[in-house]
Amino acid sequence: MRNVHRSPVRAAAAFAATALVLAGCSGGGDDGGSDDDGGGDTLVVGVTSDPDTLFPWKATQFQAIDVLTNLYGTLTELDADLEVVPGLAEEWEVSEDGLTMTFTLREGVTFHDGSDLDAGDVVHSLESVMAEETAAVAAATLGSVESVEAPNPSTVVLSLSAPDSSILAGLASVNLAILSSEDTEQDLTTAANGTGPFELGDRTPNQSLTVTSFADYWGGAPELEAVEFRVIPDETSIVSALQSGNVHLAVFDDPLVAQSAESGGVEITETPQLAYHALQLNGRQAPLDDVNVRLAIQCSIDRQEVLDTAAQGAGEVIGPITSPAYLSDPDARPCPERDYDQAREYLAEAGYEDGLELDVMVSQGEYATSVNEAQNIQAQLAEAGITVNLEVLEIGAYVDRWVAADFTAAVALNGGRPDPEGMYGRYFPSTGNLNQVAGYSSDTLDELFAQGRQTADPEERRAIYDEVSQELEDNAVWIWLFSSYSFTATQADVEGFVPMANGSLQSLRETTLG
Template structure:
């Protein structure tokens, strides 16, 4: 793919401690709709996607397709720019008290929701308190674990009082799972009629066919150049390629390098971007034989991760440990059995009093392209160690429902990454994390490490804490981390101004235009 831009480990590694520092400092620049000038152009962009969003409610969105739609409709207090640094969003600036226990946000004036109502501090208080409330079942609730209270001294000021300092909070607030909603709206209403403050507004949805957004003329930043964006559901990726080459679709993001290769022609270019997201075999340590650490370690030792990467993604990526955040990246060699060791796998099973074991694994079909190939390769490798992996292939929505409920023994998964490691794992591997039922594993040691990692601001000290977290997760085989890979953004020659991001965000649709 001659036009592809390759970003490998070296590039990610150069995003050093300076990146970590940028996550905790006050943001004061106006990111507007871009990192530079206002976009020019216009047009109606059609993006080919393989699945219909499974929800339009941002606090519960985990499916990639849903997140990509909703992040263009809703606003957050902070945002991430193209360098993954925290920049202003609905809050134009913020400051932290000297003791780190108070975080004050100053909101933009004149921001409105799609329905025309004003966004103010009351909406921010409502949103953050609702996310924290257990009955909401918000997927990012753990990101606010340090917050004791949310107060609004006036219409444009919000103060978060913290039980302990939280260096990860500004970055975590940039997730669409932390979207600021109108205090007048309900989940039921928003699932049919989203009402956000983002660069695009919801226009219409045809179930299993399309979701269409239109330019928000009242957006607080530069108005988007595009008049509309249609996310068109085309379940077969080869059909998306044909639609790109015929011009019926102008953009699509693939995760399968083979599909990306077939897409690139004279009129279609493909750009590869290294992703913070990671492929893993998630093990639910609360169920059956997987409750035994020796069984989990046997699975870890029976897998050649490079073979999974080569089989599923043509080797386009890197074997990874748990943490992919650039400034805190795990060493994949620092784990039991960094290379496949069937003898050691057999010994771990023997230590568990077993010679063979059977595990059910759920697999998503449609959310990302390499899932079934990964699952089948894992199945074949584990069989050689006396471990039977029974695969249950589910459509995307059914998979997400089972995953969120923790209703699985194992799950072949692609999870989103984060520039801050607490944002990646605090909600999974702490005993009170709201997604701990999904992880199925926690310990007092991890609880203490995560609490310390969240509270410490010194980059070197934080790196050491998260190294210990990574070591603990690997030595207990909480999950089996496999590899990171690339996203492949295919665009026709008429698409200008789009910037792919390492977290897979489509944030820069706001700077995109179509040329004739």
Template sequence: MPRGVLPAVGIAAALSLALTSCSSSSGSAPGAAASGQGGGTLVVGVTSDPDTLFPWKATQFQAVNVLQNLYGTLTEFDKDLNVVPGLAESWETSEDGKKVTFKLRQGVTYADGSAFDSADVKSSLDKLMDEKTAAVARASLSSVKEVQAPDPNTVVLELTGPDAALPANLASVNLAILSSDDTEEELNAKPNGTGPFTLGNRVANQSISLVRNDKYWHDKPKVASIEFRVIPDESSIVSAMQSGNVQLAVFNDPLVAQTAQGGGVEVAKTPQLNYHVLQLNAQHGDLKDVNVRLAIQCAIDRKQVLDTAALGEGEVVGPITSPAYKSDPAKRPCPTRDLAKAADYLAKAGKSSGVTVKAIVSQGEYATSVNEAQNLKAQLAEAKINLDLEVLESGAFVDRWVAADFDAAVALNGGRPEPDGSYGRYFTSTGNLNKVAGYSSPELDKLFAEGKAATDQAARKAVYDQVAAELENNAAWIWLFSGYTYTATAAGVQGFVPMANGSLQFLRTTSVA
């Protein structure tokens, strides 16, 4: 596939599903595969231990990857990012777009054996919308006015207006449907989902094992169990693969991926929707001044960051990476590095002598972070901007990030095929991660509302172009580049499908000899 390009058909299909009926799932019918098929343990190498097992609060990539295999959602994505049925086997939207009726899949059970029904959906969505829950995807449900459960197999969402983004947003594990009987404390200790696997054993900072759920509603997983084995860095994971101790791993570092290739290990390269970014907190210190933020934007050569940290493997991007709504990185102040303009912006801010910005950096969540940070520091120094770096282990970084306890953060954020799901929670004034974003405006609130309400893809593209312009012209963050993931599989591993959103959901179709 061309660098950074994905089939737009998946996105278009997702939009067509948003306001029309959907009647059948892709793939086999529930229960079509016999229980007990396949076997063995697939060992997956990861660099960090999941920092939570509660899906509504998971932001760390490693946690999300585990939880996707334990929990179910009303809708799902297929391999091409089309929205397809999940726990809801069909849905229909009213003519005015203000009511969506879901017909739920019957015969589904949770890991503890309890039955799934509409009471669980209503309980989950009501709690997700409650600010006290502090769910990271609460903003994805901002159009939902009321959740009704008229019978055990039906759920009706009353909306404030049409919401073209809703079906795609519901596919996020951050909106997993939990049993109405469970609490956050209980689920952090023992997950109880409707997914293809259940929790086996966990040894903190060493491994977490999942066991095949033979009562899973869809095709049963091919392997009996999966072990996510924590190995501190990607190079060490390569060594473990070469010695036969790990069968699958997903790398971010292209150099590491090169060393993994060969000796029975195959590497597949997949362009990603996620984006590398220097997040700026516009509520802190000198960053409150848009001129300081614009100075930072103009002082950075994004291609140099990409070449230095990721060997040029990827492409410079603007805010929105969703293929159907992709931003043009040339349409920003200083599309190329301009130190003279950076100096002018600092002068406008009354900071000609320079500024210091403290930045947090994750070590362990993804491989290129420290190299990116060091390159950014070197470039900004030439513009009299001192990027004071604080390198943190993954869990500590996530804690600081969620608390918005930073001036700047060198980050890799997950991208989605639906831009509202990617950014509505960050850059609207009522977004539940707006504190983390550090920026909102009345104009952005208006634009995001228009983006939800529009049903025509061209009209939505025009809206999100305006969103991107608002973000870039105010240097809310400094978007850098999107890269690839590199999926390494040992001999005998078959059936894994890498996805552009980084999901490991197809571990359920993976077999190991």
């Protein structure tokens, strides 16, 4: 059966980018960079931190993902509506039983070093991601793959242990980028050799990273000569740089900062995001190994208050799944409204009538609302007798601790995906490669995720993931808070850039400076 597949998941209308008219005012501060606006066709993007790695299989930091998406290619891609479209594979076929997927690679695809892409590179990449010693963050995406073979240089065949309706969307993640079989992790941690529309140019750590147009890109070389990601740690300084013309584009998550950025020459576009804010609980560490303690935390938090305090209400209170076709009902949880009496009952049941202390880590620098979220959660939990000890970390230290599951609780912003398997298949199944970070698994979730992967019918999958959401909420596995908006600020001469609900900057390949 030939099936040049497009994902059945369509972004809901609420996730379409819509222009937001904001009352503008001038911002102040040093722009943190030179007075040179990049010149010519160099587009300057203001960012608050430097990518922590250039190795795509281990990247989790948002700034790193933004850069790597433009340097590397994947077998499939997501379009602006978050539907699966061809990438390095121009087409694919799925067998009638769903156990064999055959990909036909594009002709004429080259890596930035001039070598040709062939099926051997794909086999090497996918097998490496699957290998436990690689510690790839998206290894679980390939959990159903039993073997990867290349019958000829332009064909790749995946043999699956069971049908997997999520894998095509999963293959679009840059965490499954196709690398040259000649490159190693050591080669690519600070360098890059991809098949993407841009190749790595100059880099000054903690100051700037520039990517340049790749003339031999299979989709046609970008019109921009280069894109500079200029590190300006303070967002108000990015605002000043935008208004002075030294930065062309920036993405904010603080609506007040975005409002201050708008001026005659700067436009703001508001885009609801799939990414979600959560208080992650490590259910394998005391006192969070007691479900009653987790439920007490859940009942103590007014999510709307966190959203209002941290992001001025610019977002939506959510449940676990933000994928539009599988959206969780935020009221389908114990204590959909804050209930301190119920929280104290749960604490008493757990043996903490006199309260308890909880260590919570939070990052500073990757996104603007983090510390405000943490402090509001701290204040709310105190009312229930839970004393929160906050540990504020710079983003590099936070990511290291997070990946190692070296925390009791963490205020987190995690990326959402159009398919719930892509969101949580690496977290909550006991075999997920980030299950240690998730801090929770169960036989029920193992079975539900297996059913979700193997079921193709959209309505049946919706029912399965409703059960997943309910299981996560009933056990207060994490405390899901809200999804926020991104605010993309662009100079008037920036044309063709399309913000996406998954936060991707992939449309830089189609962007021009008018």
